[in-house]
Every structure is written in structure tokens, then in C-alpha cells.
Amino acid sequence: MANLVMFGASIFAVLGIALFLFKKRSNRRGKQEGAEGCITVETETIVMLKTNRLSAVDPANDPAVFSIPDFAPGKYIVPYSAIQSNSEGPIYVDTGGIFFMDAQLLEPFLEWFHETADSLSYDIFSVSEKLNEFDDAFQTTTGFLFSEGIGTNFPGDGGYSLDLSKLRRE
Structure with missing residues (x-):
């Protein structure tokens, strides 16, 4: 005993x-x-929009496209608080991260992502560190947020929606 x-x-x-x-x-x-x-997990990210359509995607799933009300071209800040848990989606996450870009760049982004990710064994962090390559080629700013973990708005894999009222101009 x-x-x-x-x-x-x-x-x-x-x-x-x-x-x-x-x-x-x-x-x-x-x-x-x-x-x-x-x-290091960032609490917000910046995305450049030239159109009023914002795409949010985990490249392992189908993208979600949102129309920005009262749109003006420029850079927008996407805070963690804009990501809301929602099993109905339209954002579905399997890698623990979400990329944000102007929807007109979605197809070239996905092509770049899969080419880059394939050479990096689909390590999402290594791919996110190379976003500047895509951004330079398309003269844009692509955002990326990784899950903060359990007990947060964005705990990881699952379904999410985006509260557009929380986006703000840079």
C-alpha cells in the first residue's frame, strides 16, 4: 500500500x-x-481583396465563398473571433488551418497549394511559410489562421462559418 x-x-x-x-x-x-x-498561433490574419468575394478554404475540402457587404478594395483583417463553430459549414477543416484569399485567385491558389504541399509532404505549416511565393506571383496577400485549440472559437477540425461583421479594413 x-x-x-x-x-x-x-x-x-x-x-x-x-x-x-x-x-x-x-x-x-x-x-x-x-x-x-x-x-506560434496568430490571432488574426490579413487578406487583400480586389473583388467583394472572399474565399475561405482548407485545401483538403471544398472552398467557401463569401460576399463582403459595403466592399472597398484593399486589405482586410480577419480575426479569430470571426470564425464561428458551425457543423453545417460552409467552411470545413481537416488540417487545422484556414487560408483566406480573394475568390478570383482561388483556382491558382489551389493549384499552387497542391504543387507546393506535395513537395513538403502536405505539412500545412511549411506551406503557410511559403505563402509569400504565391503572394509575390499574384501581387496579393493571402491570409492563414491555424487553430488555437480546444475551448476556442476555432478548436480545429470541423465545420465553421465566418461572421463578416467582424472583418475590418486594415
Whole structure:
């Protein structure tokens, strides 16, 4: 019985230390800092629109296209708070990330994505780091948001909608 109590105490001590270390490395926005190889999660992204149609897509699924009310060409900020959980979609995510672009660039983007992703073993982070190649070729700004995790508006894979009222001009 004493061995069982010691084993239980050891497990709680290890979990306590792990929790302490995790809290030290994470800030309140879910960005992991100070640990090599950790991924930083952005809380908003910027997309350039030349038309009033915004496309949101996980390239593993069909894209969703939204019409922007009171549209003016330029850069728009898409915050996490605009992403709303909705099993009915129209945005479906299987990779934990959503790309945002002007809908007129959707086909060239998907072609570029699959060519680039194929050479990177479909590692979505490596592909997102190469977005500047696509943006330079098409003189645009493509946005990308990765899931903040469980307990947030965008916990990961699933169906989502986009609250267009939360988009704002840069």
C-alpha cells in the first residue's frame, strides 16, 4: 500500500511540474514562446481583396465563398473571433488551418497549394511559410489562421462559418 501511495505522489509531482513549465511558456493568446520548435498561433490574419468575394478554404475540402457587404478594395483583417463553430459549414477543416484569399485567385491558389504541399509532404505549416511565393506571383496577400485549440472559437477540425461583421479594413 505504501508503494502505491508513493507511486501516486510521484505521478502528481511530475504532472505538477509539467503544468508549471507549460504555463511558463504560454501566454494568454495561445502563443507558445521560449521553447524551440513550438508553433506560434496568430490571432488574426490579413487578406487583400480586389473583388467583394472572399474565399475561405482548407485545401483538403471544398472552398467557401463569401460576399463582403459595403466592399472597398484593399486589405482586410480577419480575426479569430470571426470564425464561428458551425457543423453545417460552409467552411470545413481537416488540417487545422484556414487560408483566406480573394475568390478570383482561388483556382491558382489551389493549384499552387497542391504543387507546393506535395513537395513538403502536405505539412500545412511549411506551406503557410511559403505563402509569400504565391503572394509575390499574384501581387496579393493571402491570409492563414491555424487553430488555437480546444475551448476556442476555432478548436480545429470541423465545420465553421465566418461572421463578416467582424472583418475590418486594415
